[in-house]
Structure formats: structure tokens, C-alpha cells
Amino acid sequence: MKYQAVIFDWDGTLADSTGRIVEAMQCAAKDFDLPVRTGFEIQQIIGLGLPEAIITLWPHLERDPTVVKGMAKQYGLHYEDEVRSDVVLFEHAMELIEQIKSLGLKIAVATGKGRVGLNRVLNQFELMAVFDDTRCADETRSKPHPLMLHELSLSLNVDSEKMLMIGDTQFDLDMAHNAGMDCVAITHGAHSLEKLKQSQPLLVVDNLKQLSAWLSAQSEPVL
Structure with missing residues (x-):
């Protein structure tokens, strides 16, 4: 196995939270x-840090950080509203996490979510103790800047070229390239297959089961 650590994005990769x-x-x-943006328009900014996402959707707000801060607060309140669409883990997510752990690989999360939000969902799914480390956009640089992956490389004590990034957006893939890491794109999240291919991932899979099979093949000894 070439890799010593697997890094996952959260929203749209492990968790079906786009809606x-x-x-x-x-x-x-x-x-x-x-102006209310369409679902498609909002999907294109998933993966960015929240302030960066808001400014991308409403560029004129770059001149009004107070409104951006207020928007971010309201977004968080609405996200936690129980009447919203349910957030569930994608099928085979737990099995894949267990597989990676059984292979002796380290596992981490690099997400555009804030720390409070990530901790909440990790506790919800009883995954807080599963990951070796996590990085959130509000405690480092937003994707596609590679800082959060560089920080994970240091904390996990694994060189970037021995880490693998898994994500559903161009921001994930471009961040990996910027950090000198291989990356795998998954199509069940926010960005289209065409958009993901533009970032030239090592591999494109449609779901976590396909990713599991590919990782199994990588771990088999070469005869």
C-alpha cells in the first residue's frame, strides 16, 4: 500500500448533507x-469555508463583513433547524472507515465546516474517537489552499505524498494537488463528473463501495 493516511472531506463525501x-x-x-440562489448555484460553493462561500454567492458582501458574519450565524441556525432535510452518512461509510482502520492507515477529515458543526455531527454519528485528527475551515485556511492538509501531514506524521484525499468537489481535489497529494473524486456529492474531471483526480468513483474495492486492490501484495 502506497498510502499511510486517508483524508476525507465531510459534506457530500461521507455525509449526505447537500440538501x-x-x-x-x-x-x-x-x-x-x-437574492436567493438556486440549489445548483449553492452546490458549487460547498467545500469552501462559510465566509468564502457567502462572498462567492454574493460578491458585493466582500465590502460588508458585518453582513457576512450575520449571514454565517443565520446559516448555522437554519442548518440546525430540525425541519431541514435529514443528514445521513452515505451507504458503506462506516464499513469503509472500519476497512481503512483495519489496514493500519491513519484517517482524518479536512472540511469546510466550522469546528462546532463538525464536532456536532461527529458526536451524532459516534465518530469523534474514530478519526486520528480533523481540520475545519474556521481554524485554518479555506480550500483549495493546502494549509489544512499540511497541518494534518504534520499532526499525523505522514508525508504528503503518502496521504490520499477523498472529496466530492473541485476544492477538495485542487487542495490535494496544491499539497502534493494524490486525490480521488466521488460523484455522489456536490460537483458534477465533468467538473471533477477538470481537476484531474487519480481516480473517479461513484460511491464509497467502489472506493472500498479500489483501496482493497491497492493493499494486495504485488506478485
Whole structure:
């Protein structure tokens, strides 16, 4: 096995949370009388840190950090509203995590979520103790800047070229390239196959079961 650590994005990669993100962002826009962006438009910013995502959707807000901060707060409140779409783990997520651990590989999360939000969902799915480390956009640089992967490389004590990034957006893949890491794209999340291919991942899979099979093949000894 070439790799010693596998790094996952969270939203759209391990967790099926795209619908909830879209609904929460649209509600926050209404709170501030901003033009409501379409689901497709909002999906394109999933993976960025929240302030960066808001400014990408409403560029004029770059001049108004107070509104950006308020939008971020309202987004968080709407995201936690129980009437929103359910957030579940994608099929085979738990089995894949167990497989990676059984292979003796380290496992981590690099996400555009904030720390409070990530900790909440990790506790919800009883995964807090499973990951060797995690990085969130509000405690480092937003994707596609490679800083969070460089930080994980140091904390895990694994060189970047021996780490593998798994993600569903161009931001994940470009971050991996910027960090000197291999990356695998998964198509069940936010960005289209065509968009993912533009970032030239090592591999494209449609689901976590396919990723599991590929990882198994990588771990087999070469005869």
C-alpha cells in the first residue's frame, strides 16, 4: 500500500448533507433580503469555508463583513433547524472507515465546516474517537489552499505524498494537488463528473463501495 493516511472531506463525501446546506443558505439569504440562489448555484460553493462561500454567492458582501458574519450565524441556525432535510452518512461509510482502520492507515477529515458543526455531527454519528485528527475551515485556511492538509501531514506524521484525499468537489481535489497529494473524486456529492474531471483526480468513483474495492486492490501484495 502506497498510502499511510486517508483524508476525507465531510459534506457530500461521507455525509449526505447537500440538501440541508442548500436549504439553510437559502433561508439565510431571505433573512437578509438577498437574492436567493438556486440549489445548483449553492452546490458549487460547498467545500469552501462559510465566509468564502457567502462572498462567492454574493460578491458585493466582500465590502460588508458585518453582513457576512450575520449571514454565517443565520446559516448555522437554519442548518440546525430540525425541519431541514435529514443528514445521513452515505451507504458503506462506516464499513469503509472500519476497512481503512483495519489496514493500519491513519484517517482524518479536512472540511469546510466550522469546528462546532463538525464536532456536532461527529458526536451524532459516534465518530469523534474514530478519526486520528480533523481540520475545519474556521481554524485554518479555506480550500483549495493546502494549509489544512499540511497541518494534518504534520499532526499525523505522514508525508504528503503518502496521504490520499477523498472529496466530492473541485476544492477538495485542487487542495490535494496544491499539497502534493494524490486525490480521488466521488460523484455522489456536490460537483458534477465533468467538473471533477477538470481537476484531474487519480481516480473517479461513484460511491464509497467502489472506493472500498479500489483501496482493497491497492493493499494486495504485488506478485
